[in-house]
Amino acid sequence: MKTPFVDRFFKGAGALGVVLYALFILLPFLWIAVTAFKRQIDVLMSRVVFTPTLSTFEALLTDPHGGFAYNIWNSVVTAGAATVAVLFIAAISAFCLVHKKPPYWLGPLLMAITLLFHIIPQVTYLSSWYIWFRRTELFDTLPGLTFAFTVANLPMGMWLGLRYAQEVPRELIEASELDCTGPWQQFFKVFLPLMRNGLVALGLLVFIFVWSDFVVALNLSDNLAKTVPVAITSFAQSEQVRYAEMAASSLLAMLPALFFLLLGQRYIVAGLLSGSVK
Incomplete structure (x- = not known):
């Protein structure tokens, strides 16, 4: 018989797995979305803080x-x-x-x-x-x-x-x-x-x-x-x-x-x- 602790553990592990999987899928799209509004020099310098631009x-x-x-x-x-x-x-x-x-x-x-x-x-x-x-x-x-x-x-x-x-x-x-x-x-x-x-x-x-x-x-x-x-x-x-x-x-x-x-x-x-x- 499962205890409440075991139930919570498996539910938490499942939720964590879903979040990690979602991040794994979405991170490339996030990188694309952020990089699209950077200048080439901002990308090459790996600048985290930058001024978004539509020039590209x-x-x-x-x-x-x-x-x-x-x-x-x-x-x-x-x-x-x-x-x-x-x-x-x-x-x-x-x-x-x-x-x-x-x-x-x-x-x-x-x-x-x-x-x-x-x-x-x-x-x-x-x-x-x-x-x-x-x-x-x-x-x-x-x-x-x-x-x-x-x-x-x-x-x-x-x-x-x-x-x-x-x-x-x-x-x-x-x-x-x-x-x-x-x-x-x-x-x-x-x-x-x-x-x-x-x-x-x-x-x-x-x-x-x-x-x-x-x-x-x-x-x-x-x-x-x-x-x-x-x-x-x-x-x-x-x-x-x-x-x-x-x-x-x-x-x-x-x-x-x-x-x-x-x-x-x-x-x-x-x-x-x-x-x-x-």
């Missing part, structure tokens, strides 16, 4: 040659376009596989192929993509990166989309055949509204994954289509590490993910738990 952010965003602001634009375009493409392909595939009674072997075969593609490490097929993109002049272009991001995230989109589609009541889809003139009307007027929470959750996840993707962007872009994660690494040079600019750019890179998570947390929770609005 101004230098990043007002570079007359485009610089980091151009990299942000590249990330917004590629992440937004890839998200729309993944959502459309995943939604229409799930609609056809679940509610349009395809051949019994088509669904398992398609999902097996997407699962196989998903479990293969990206670096194994990036070399072939690199050669193909070079030959077709898609290397270092926004359309090329968008295509790569779409293909890389489509397996996850199709698996989650299929899960959400399975929870959409089949009776509603069958009943809509009386009111809709064709499958496209069923898809847009009935199926998509029922998939709203799931699609919003999936869209947020895909956008965040594409926004933070480093491996694909590093291998398939050079300068013109360079995205935010790749641009951040450019501040670590052989001559010096520009800590202030690296921290400021990292802080800017985190803002979209935090914004979308806070804005769409209701949809994320509802979508991941239920997959649809019944």
